[in-house]
Amino acid sequence: MLLQLKNIFKWVNSGGQRIFLLKDVNLEVSEGEFISIMGPSGSGKSTLLNVIGMLDGFDEGEYHFLDESVHSLKEKHRSNLYKEYIGFVFQSYHLLDDLTVKENLEMPLLYKKYGSSERKAKVADMLDRFNIVGKKDLFPAQLSGGQQQLVGIARALISNPKLILADEPTGNLNSKQGEEIMELFKKLNDEGVTIIQVTHSEKNAAYGSRIINLLDGRMV
């Protein structure tokens, strides 16, 4: 089992009232799964994804990730954990405008203290694998949305994570580009990468092996 959420609660206090963002969420994810989280706006999809990705905390409950108890870990350990095992893909790609495709891919490796030759090898490998060698010296603004998201996924994959978290990865793309991205996810999943995606689209959700529906922070 890759991760397990037990009775997760998350809330904010607003005007003396407690508003629940997540309410008693229980979830187990095994390696190799492809999960889609669905639900209307404000139902807590992204919050759940961020909790899983350890970018956001929670107020109550337990979270186990590969035998580690995330809820009792110190900040530093937690960030080491997600750095090593989790890759993120965003709706608006979040590539750095000042860096070329190659440099954007290289960035995570810099923070993981890889040596220069190793970085080069991994970047070259990734460019090759995603068929974007010709674009390696372009800046994000010079790419189409689909190509940018391709780079975003390549960046998420470059340090071989066990888990990819994708927050509406096709939300900014047209349907053809979106399809290509989903096909890519499917292929990655077949190669053994665990994927959790948030999506509004039934069609995209169908690519996954399991669908989780959220409503007002509660799994339904």
Add this chain to the structure above:
Amino acid sequence: MLKNHIKLFLRNISRDKSTFFINLVGLTSSLTCVLLVFLWVKDEVVKDQFHANKEQLYQVFRHVPNGQGSLNTYTSNSSLMLKALQQEVPEVEQAVAIFRINGNAMLQTEDKKLASIGFFASEDYFKLFSIPLIEGNTNEVLRDVNSMAISKRMAENLFGQESFAIGKSLIVKNGEDGLEDVFTINGIFEIPKNSSENFDFVLSYKKFLQKRDSRDIHWGSNSSRVYALLKTGVGIESFNSKIKDFIKTKDSENQASVFFGLYADNYLKNRFVNGKRSGGRITYVILLSIVALFILTIACINFMNLSTARASKRIKEIGVKKVVGAERNSLVLQFLTESVLLAFFSMILAYLTVALILPWFSDVTGKQLEFPFNISLILLITGIAVVTGLVSGSYPAFYLTKFKAISVLKGKLPISHGNRLVRKGLVIFQFSISILLIVAVSVIYMQLDFIQSKNLGYNKDNIIAIERQDGLVNNMETFLQEARMIPGVVNASYMQGDMTNFSNSSSNHRWPGQSEESKKLTFRHAHVGPNFIETMGIEMKEGRSYVNEVPNNNSKIILNETAVKLMGLENPIGTVIDMRGPNREIIGVVKDFNIQSLYEEITPMALVCRSEWISTLLIKIKAGEEKKTITALTQLFEKFNPGLPFDFDFLDSQYEQLYLAEQRVASLSKYLAGLAILISCLGLFGLVTFTAQLRKREVSIRKVLGQTTSQAFIMLSSEFIKLVVAAMVVTLPIAYLLANDWLSDFAYRIPLRIWYFLGAGCAALLIAMFTVAGQSLLTANSSPAKALRQE
């Protein structure tokens, strides 16, 4: 990683050139200013610090009650002080007396003649002061009555080469002191660069004593300066309280007390107020250092403000980096790297700028500054660059990296109200300093202008001052007679010392009906020629002046108003004063006139008509005929002094020399104030440009809802104008207090008027308005549809 930081830094620059430019210009100019002030300060603080004995080397000062409730400080002492210190004061290891020759003396070889400055000094002079002898022996150089030492420069000028000079003879001539003797060159010295005193020859003090009229050698005649080396271990405080009444034990009539002051302090702490060292050049050293640091701070604030203002642009980068695994430390490091790099880059530019403008700066400051290129300087400027970078980078670095990645990536600008307040506070601070500097510069200028144009009680315009030298020594009267015949000459006379410095004083005068208090009165004392009062345009209050007087009739005296008032004389004319020598009858009273600088009140003054010890000839010429008259005077001068250049000064320019320090500081602070306001406005401009972008959407929505362009303009500009107004409110009271404090040093000062301050504030406001207006107008004018579509 560092390579990566640098790469990102460079790309950021190319993407946001205006911000980079603002930061670069600001930091470069402020660092330039820091470097220049540093060079200036360094030059000031090392003055006279080269003397090996500086910890023990003291000058002997006299404090004399001035009869007006406080003490005046004099540097002169009786020539008897030297022996007395040497023989009677066990704490004194060595002592030296010098007598300064007033003005220039003429050094004459068989074929050359040069005017130069020098003094008589007793034997141990070169032992006490570390002025190295290139030739000669410190023990012997001034031992013989006819021995002298000359500077290397003088030796080269007179004999071609310094080694030729030793053992040669020179005639030294000086009118005022009746000196015309042959001296043998026994030593050649070279004055170190950091000496505040500059002179070309030193004569044996024995000659001075020999020539001095023995009647003039007593404890009331203060001709010399005395320096002493105290033995190590002597506590100066207790020694000073012990030596205080030294003169009184010699001469019970004498009011003066003795005070030993460290010689090395003389340059920086050159002012005495009521017997205590009180500022002087040190004030300006501290002031300029603070101003330079302030200007650097303003530039650093620009950097901080622009960095945090542009946070929204950088914040995405920070969020993404955090998500892909960057730790906060590495991000902080990245930002600090950027700011340090920028500071470094600016420092290199500043260094080049300094190298370029150093000649100009030397001119403004009246110094000969050099820009040494050595390891310690490089370390220092590197240090300054690093510290500047760290200071200006620290706030954005720690502020921008503290947010959680997720809140940043959600696209929310985590810029809090508190942050905006900090930014506003910083802008207020910048403008406060700018306004303060503007006030300072205007007050200094107005005071200087006031001094220049103040009615001094005499008319300093169109008066030529000629030093009495060479041929004029014996033929002064003839020269003046012939000068009066020149059509453009209105009047002519002569005086002891010059109009900006009556250095002689006398005391212990007695007169009928004298009160106990007025026994202590000290008079400034000068010998003047016939027609002196008319030539100078001094007004008579009562009695008569020295018109067509025959000099050296020792029975008459003219006093000034202040003297008469303090002496308590109802009917001064005809009163006879016992001056511990001849009795003199008061024949006239002149209205008060200012000598010395306007730092000082008018003191009692006595004018005696004598032709001895005269150093300056004064010639009043007609306005509008200056050129013709000077040509005629030049011819006349050449007749009396063949081969000598006609060297003269206009009195008003001599007068300006008195305020040289103030004038230099004024012109320096003018540039500094300009720089401060420029850098502040650059920062303001950057800030306005940025917020204008941020508020484009807001303005669009408001315009859709019916706001007019002019309303939008006012809304946008007022945000910043308010800050400048706030700065005014904060600063003007402080500026008032500071200005008042500076002016209180002057006995004659301008009154402070409210509009000086409002004017400075409005000037800053106006400049700020111009800065803000352009961008605000652009934003206010933009089409709402376009701005909203971009959303």
